[in-house]
Amino acid sequence: MTTSQHSAPTAGRPSSTGPRSGAASRPRSGAAAGPLAGLRAGRVLTGPTAGRANAVALMLLLLASLAQACCLIEVGRALGLLVAGAGGAGRIAVAAWGSAGPGLLLRALLAAAVSALAAGAADGVSRRSAAREEGVIRGRVLAALLRLGPLRSDSGPGGPGAVPGGPGAAATTRAGAAVGLLTDGAERVSRYRQTFLAPTAAAALAPIAVLVLAAVAVDWLSALVLAAAVVVVPWAVVQVHRRTRSSSGASRRRRAVLSARYLEVIQGLETLVLARAGDRAVAELEEAGEENRRGLMRLLAGNQLVILLTDGLASLLLVVGAAALSLVRVRSGAITAGDAIALVLVSVVLLEPLDRVGSFFYVGMSGRANERLMTGLLRRAGDGTVPGTRTAEPDGVAGADGAADVDGGIAPTAGSPGARVRLSAVTARWPEAPVLTARHPGGHPGGRPAGYGGPAGQGAPTAPAHGRPAVPAAGSGAGSGAGTGTGTGRPAAHGRPDGRPSGRDVLTGVDLDIEPGEHVAVVGPSGAGKSTLLALLDGELLPTVGTVAVDGVTAARGDEAARDALRARSAVVTQSTWLFTGTVADNLRLARPDATDDELWAALAAAGLDDEVRATPDGLATAVGERGTALSGGQAQRVALARAFLADRPLLLLDEPTSQVDLASEAVIVEALGRLGEGRTVVTVTHRRAAADDADRVLTVEGGRLR
Structure with missing residues (x-):
């Protein structure tokens, strides 16, 4: 299970990003000069x-x-x-x-x-x-x-x-x-x-x-x-x-x-x-x-x-x-x-x-x-280094006049828990070209959108030098979760999260309203479009028709600047985990580089992992190994959950969060997910009806439509 908490702070919530790193800052180039x-x-x-x-x-x-x-x-x-x-x-x-x-x-x-x-x-x-x-x-x-x-x-x-x-x-x-x-x-x-x-x-x-x-x-x-x-x-x-x-x-x-x-x-x-x-x-x-x-x-x-x-x-x-x-x-x-x-x-x-x-x-x-x-x-x-491009401000979608674009969407709900979500007549398809995908010998292609984690060896990013995790750029879409390019086991034939060939509509005419703090479960067979729905809410996929509005930010077809603002409002927890080579603290601080040790321990406690980390000789300095191999699967997933606690996003997106763990680990993770969902809007997609028992509403995706 991997989490991805995006880097810009949400309005009304404390910043969880800390200062931008030098590599992530927007480089500027002066006017070109010279005769050649x-x-x-x-x-x-x-x-x-x-x-x-x-x-x-x-x-x-x-x-x-x-x-x-x-x-x-x-x-x-x-x-x-x-x-x-x-x-x-x-x-x-x-x-x-x-x-x-x-x-x-x-x-x-x-x-x-x-x-x-x-x-x-x-x-x-x-x-x-x-x-x-x-x-x-x-x-x-x-x-x-x-x-x-x-x-x-x-x-x-x-x-x-x-x-x-x-x-x-x-x-x-x-x-x-x-x-x-x-x-x-x-x-x-x-x-x-x-x-x-x-x-x-x-x-x-x-x-x-x-x-x-x-x-x-x-x-x-x-x-x-x-x-x-x-x-x-x-x-x-x-x-x-x-x-x-x-x-x-x-x-x-x-x-x-x-x-x-x-x-x-x-x-x-x-x-x-x-x-x-x-x-x-x-x-x-x-x-x-x-x-x-x-x-x-x-x-x-x-x-x-x-x-x-x-x-x-x-x-x-x-x-x-x-x-x-x-x-x-x-x-x-x-x-x-x-x-x-x-x-x-x-x-x-x-x-x-x-x-x-x-x-x-x-x-x-x-x-x-x-x-x-x-x-x-x-x-x-569009990071400002190339003339003719623009960059979205982290707290909203900047239009030509610099104002956040909430026209046609829904305003943020001040003082209420979670984010308000609305999909209006949304039709979506995946682009023609697969992205950063690799058909691995095990049949699990990589290339899920940023923040959708994957098991080792599925198009994952290269571990950074010196045994330290590479801190993603602010607004990058990988602020505290896995790096880009990790996989989740999509069908190898098409490299899509829904298993359909590119260029065909995956979701058609979807309307959905979710109140702040509501927990909505979405069920359906493989390839029905559940993960595509999450990708729309996460900003990794823009609708071809209709609009997606999350907590005051509206995204429509071609609105590339809206992606960052949507990312800033969501945390994603998926079925597979990616941890960078380094320590427990290094991986937690991907969510908040300025987090104190006390805040890290609090996040581990919320994820049900603090006692196990305290029992190790090095505590927060415990090495997780390459791709987290020094930890058990359940422990690695709870480190990812702790990152989600630190990120503190108003919208929590869960994609089969317990499908790859044993029963004992599942019970601990379900309890931690319950704590993580408090005060947040939660959207869970799953194959199993039993996993949706705690939801306020259960919706079904079938044939590209939401019922």
Whole structure:
């Protein structure tokens, strides 16, 4: 049994969220700046220092290129003096070298030193910035995932689930896609933005600066002719990028699918062993891995061929052209032999854009692809980091004028217990794309909406580092319960809580009024729509027709901002438990980070678990183990109940809360649920009529209708 208590306080009730964590705060990004579109795109993902680091690296790299060009010009002129001496100029050449040669060499050495120092400093700035921004990117994407919940985080273009199959793909999306986006994806984007964009911009601008220098210091006409050739090089690079984009994207999708399958096998390891299916799973992974390897080798072979042709031919043509131009100018008497050699040497600097082609295949394309997914995710999260989005205020649904939207709904009931609930002509269906789901070997897909817990290995979130639970973002929908993406054993065929295929109405024309403090039980067969009803009340699913009103907040189709306000008013207790690696206190404080030890003990007492925790040597510091494995099933469920007590929401939603426990544990949990329901509106869904004996009303869901 898992609880999910959402993070914003309910009007008239004390706040249970505490201060927002840094990772959960809304990051703001200033207006994009810079001449290159690549430096503007995706700035919503990085912190305020990322742009400054890129600007510093860009300036340093331009300085390095100019210093390198100065060095080459001085070296060319020095070589010209030596050539003149070897050609029989005699005493005149020796005298010229004696007066100018040492100065030329000294200036060349100084320019080379400046170039090396500037390039090294730029590399250091970029690498440090990439390491820093990787954490920033990961935090912002995680905050967006928590804010969306699994129902929306993976549906449509821009979600992690788009990685395996692309936008609109029919393939089942995976929890592994989100994990990959947070780990490997964050690293690739940080490397792309902080170690690739600035050097690429410098490579594009350096030839212009070098040609200006050559025009002033050597020969303006030669520089003008070389400028025409330089324009062709970026055009060739762009054409290469366009022709290789699709093949690189296909390779990336294959790798994402393989990563997701590995994650599934690890999560379902126990089931595979018990079912004696381990060898078969290993064989399937080996086959998929070999297919991925062959595809990657084909991609690399093609890329290397393109790089060889582009780099080799363009380099040869540019250098040979510079040499031919220099000879023509020398014969005409316009420049000296030293200037001619300098022009040939400087032409090497003009090849900088070609050096970026190879990097683009390994850093640029993968970084851009992951960046598009992440920015799409933040855009749908509406967390204020992407222009054109909005964020609901935690205490209501903010409209254009900032006022809470209660029009057409019902006002909060001041001073009365629980929340008032009204469903008006509601029709609901699940979206086309399953979200963060994974068909596990045991047949229990993950991906219940945020706050619907699931047993281990069902698309559950990865345990955070250092053995501490990751505190979800305020308003994320996982404020004190399980993290997003946990499962509850939906039918494997469709990945829906009701077992119906996507795109079909699950509930039709439902009208329901619940008074504050009333306990309503909803019964019906599997797939009838009971869990869909809870998802509507919890804000994880918006109606396609009609409105859902809870304690003064009204949600209708497309009203994404209403989700947070609905979440803020409900606690969900389901049949399966998710506990994070850490201690009992850590897991309880997911509901209220600022809760005192006395408040934690009071919550444990209300859940009937305080005596058992006091009997342990460490008390509140008792480790619960990975996924709560150090506790019994009944104890883990009562920890989840204690979180619900701490969260103190006016609407309590119960989904088969005792279906997976023994009789002794059931009695204790039922007693605790009775205490939890005092002063709250309670909606219980169950298969069993006996579980609804304490309800004030019993309703039946059948054929998508409520009777």
